[in-house]
Amino acid sequence: MTSEPPFRYVDLFAGIGGFAAALRSFGGAGVYSVEKDPAAARVYELNWGRDPLGDLTEDANDNVMRVPEHDVLAAGFPCQPFSKSGAQRGMDETRGTLFWNILKVIEVRRPAIILLENVRNLAGPRHLHEWQVIIENLTALGYRVADQPAVFSPHLLPLEMGGRPHVRERVFITATYDPSGLMDGVEPVPVVENRSLRGPEEWDLASDLPLEPVGCVDERPLTRTERLWIDAWDEWVRIMWALHRDEARRSGTRVSPLPGFPLWVDAWVRTDALCIPEETPAWKRTFLRKNSELYTKHQEAFDDWIERHDVRAFPPSRRKFEWQAQGTSALWECVMQMRPSGIRAKRATHLPALVAIAQTSIVGGERKRRLSWREAARMQGLPDNFTFGDQSPAATYRQLGNGVNVGAVWHVLREHVRRDEAILKTTEVGRRIVQSVLIDAPKSPDDVLASVVAKAQTSGRD
Template sequence: MTDTSEEPAFRFVDLFAGIGGFHAALSAYGGTCRYAIEIDPYAAAAYQRNWGMDPRGDITKDANDDVMNVPPHDILAAGLPCQPFSKSGAQRGMDETRGTLWFNTLRIVQEHKPTVVLIENVRNLAGPRHDHELRIIVRTLREEGYRVSDVPAIFSPHLLPPALGGRPQVRERVFITATYNPKGIGDSRPTPVATMADRFDGWGPDDWDLDTHLPLDPDHHVQGCDLTPSERLWIDAWDEFVQLMWEEREGKRLPGFPIWADAWVEVDELRIPVETPLWKRQHLTKNAVFYTEHRKTLDKWAKKWGVFTDAFPPSRRKLEWQAQDTPRLWDTVMHLRPSGIRAKRPTYVPALVAITQTSVVGPRERRLSPREAARLQGLPDGFNFGEQPTSATYKQLGNGVNIGVVWHILRAHVNRDRDVLQTTPQGRRILAAVDGAPDAPDKLLAEMFPVAG
C-alpha cells in the first residue's frame, strides 16, 4: 500500500514488513511510511490494525523489470525472508526462490536510489555457507553507488542497556547498511556500524533481570501459556534432581556438560563403539563418571519419578544446566528442546523463534506470555494483536526485528556516514531526525500506542 502525507522528516518503505518492527523505529524517528508490503495475510492484518496501512501484496509483482509500484523514498528497510539462510531452513540461499527476492529489492534501489538502505537477516547470512549470497548483496549495492561495508553489522538487543532501548533477549541478527554515495566521498569500504563486541555505559549483558527489566507480568496463569501436566512432571522431577545434587555435592556447581539419564552406567561397564564421534564419546564418559559418583541417589531419584518409563520421552531425560549457581530449576528460564531441557539464569532469554520452544519462565511456572514476548521485541503494551491465536502472535514476533536494535543501527549508521549524508537535502533531513531523537524509542512508542483504559 502507498500512503501520501505532509512533508515528513524522511520517507521510508517497509519491505517484507511483518507486523512492523522497522515501521515502529523509523516512524518514532519522525519518518513517514510511503509503502509497505507483506505476503503473510495474518501478519499483514496485524500491520494494518496498528499502522493504518494495508501491506498485503507480493513484491515480485510490484517491483520487477516491467513494473515499479514502489514510490520514491529516502530510506529502504527490508527484513529479507530469512528461510533461505536460516539454520532452521534448508539453507539453499539464492538457489531458493525466496532468496531471489533480493533482486526485486535491488530493482527498487536501482529505480529510486534511496539515501539509506537497511537490510536485516538472520545471523547465518554472515556465515561461511552464505558468503556467496552476502557478497552478491554487497557487490550489487556498490555497483549502484552505495557505500557499504564488506562485513555486515551483527548485533543483539541484550547488548544494549535499557536506557538505549535494549531488551533481555539474545537475538543476533545481520544488518547490511548502505548510504548512496555516487561521488565516492570518503571511505568506500567502511567498518560495520555495530559488532557483538560493542559495550555501552558500563552495561554488561549479565546485568539483565527479567522480572525488573522486561518486566514479567505478575500472573502465574496466562491463557495459552500454561504448562501441561507432563511438562510440570518433567520440571518437578529435574527440579528435585538439581536440589539433591546441590546437597550431595556440598554446594559444588552442577556439571556444565549435558546430563543424560540414558547414559548412566558404571564407569567399569561403559562400552563406547569405536565409530562414536569425539563429542559424544566425551559426554558418555563424563555421564558415566557422574553416575558412578552419585549412583545411589540417582537410582532412587529415577525410580521415584519414573524417569525410565513412557512418562519421560528420551528428550526429557536430558538436562543442560547453564544456570550456574541458581538453587532450583523452577528459578531458571527453560527451553524444552528436542535435544533436552536447557536451563539458564533468569537474566536474558534465547531468541524468540517463529516455530516452537517458547521459553518457560520458571518463577512464573508458565511460558512467556505474548505481551512479554512483544516487550522483548520492543513493542509497547498498547500494540494490538487482536483476537488472533497465541501461536500466531509468537510466530509474528519470532519473525520480526527488534525495535531497539533498529533504532541503534540507524543511529550508528548515520554517525558513520555523516560526511556523505550532510551533502544532500535528503541526507540532512535524516541526520536532523536522528540527531534530534532521544536515546531510545520506548517513550515515543508508548505515546503512539497508549494502553486502552
C-alpha cells in the same frame, strides 16, 4: 496542513511492523510495505494503517516496479542460498532469490540508506558465499557498506536506550548511497559491535521487561506432565549441588559448578560398559563419554532419582537436560525452554530469543508459567497499546518470533547515520535524515512509540 516528513521509507517483508515502529519513531513516513502472510499483514494494518498484503516478487522484477521512490529501504529478508557456480555474475547470481528482488528495488530507486536484518548465521562460515554476494552487489550499485557483519542483540542496550532483557543476536547490513565516492579510501566499519553498552549490571526481568504481577496472567498454563518433568529435574539439580558441597567439604576445595554439557539419561551407563561405534561423530563421542563418567561417579544417586520419578518413561527430549544457569541453586529459579534438544535452563537475568510457541520461555520463581504474548511483545520493544486483534496467542507468538526488535533497529540506524553523516549531509534528504535521527529524536523509541502507534491506529493512513 501537514508538514513534510523528514524521510520516506519502504518496509519489505514487513511482518507485523518492527521496522515500521523504529522508522516512524524517527519521524519517517511509510510509502510502501509488503508482507505475504495474511495474518501478519492484518496485524500490520491494525497498527500502522496500511494493508501490506502482497508479494514483492510481483511488485519488483524485470518487468514491473511498483515500489515507489523512497529514502530508506528496510527489509528483514529471508535468506535464500545463492548458487556457488555463478561466482562473479553480479546480480544474475541472485536471480530466483528474494534478495534479487530487493536489489531490483535498490537498482531502480537508489534509496539514501539501506537497512537489512537477518539471522546471526548469515555471517557465519556456512554462508560466506551468500554474504560476499550481498556485499559485492551493494558495492557495485554505489553503496558504502562494511564487508564485516554488524551483530547486535537488544540485551546489550541499556533500557533507557530501548534495550530489553532479550538475547536475540541478529546481523544488520547497513549501507549509504555514495555514488561520488566521497568516503573512498576510508574503510567502512560495522556500525555496531556485539558488546554490552549496559555495563556489568544484570537485568531484572520483573521490572525491566516488565513481567506481569504474580497471578495476573496464565494464558497457557503448564500441564501437569510438564510440571512433573520440571519437578524431577529440579530435584536432580538440588541433588547435584548437595553432592558437590559434600565433595568440597571432604576435599577442602571450592564447590564446583554443575556440568554444562548436555545431559542424556539414555547415555548414563558405566564407563566399563560404554561402547561407542566408530562412525560416531567426535562431538557426540565427547558427550557420551562425559555422560558416562558423570553417571559412574554418582550411579547410586542417579539410579535412585530415575526410579523415583520414572524418568525412563519421559519422552526422549525430556530425558535430555541443558544446564546453563551457572550458580543458580534450583531449576524452578531459572528461565526454561522445552526444546527438542531437551529442557534448557538459564539464569533468570534475561530471556532467550523468541523462536516458536512450543519453545516459549517459562519463568520460575513465584510465577512458574510461560511468558504471556504481551510480555513477548515487550521483549520485541512493542508498546502495550500495540494490538494483535482477536487472533490466537499461537499466531501472535509466531509473528513475534519472526519479528525484529525495535530498540535494536533504532540503535543500529542511529549509529549508521552517525557513521556516514558526512555523506548524508551532501544531499537535502540526507540532511533531513541526520536531523531527524541524530538531533530531533529522543534517546529511546520508548519515549514516543506508544503515541506513534496510537496515532497510526486512529488515522488509518500514513
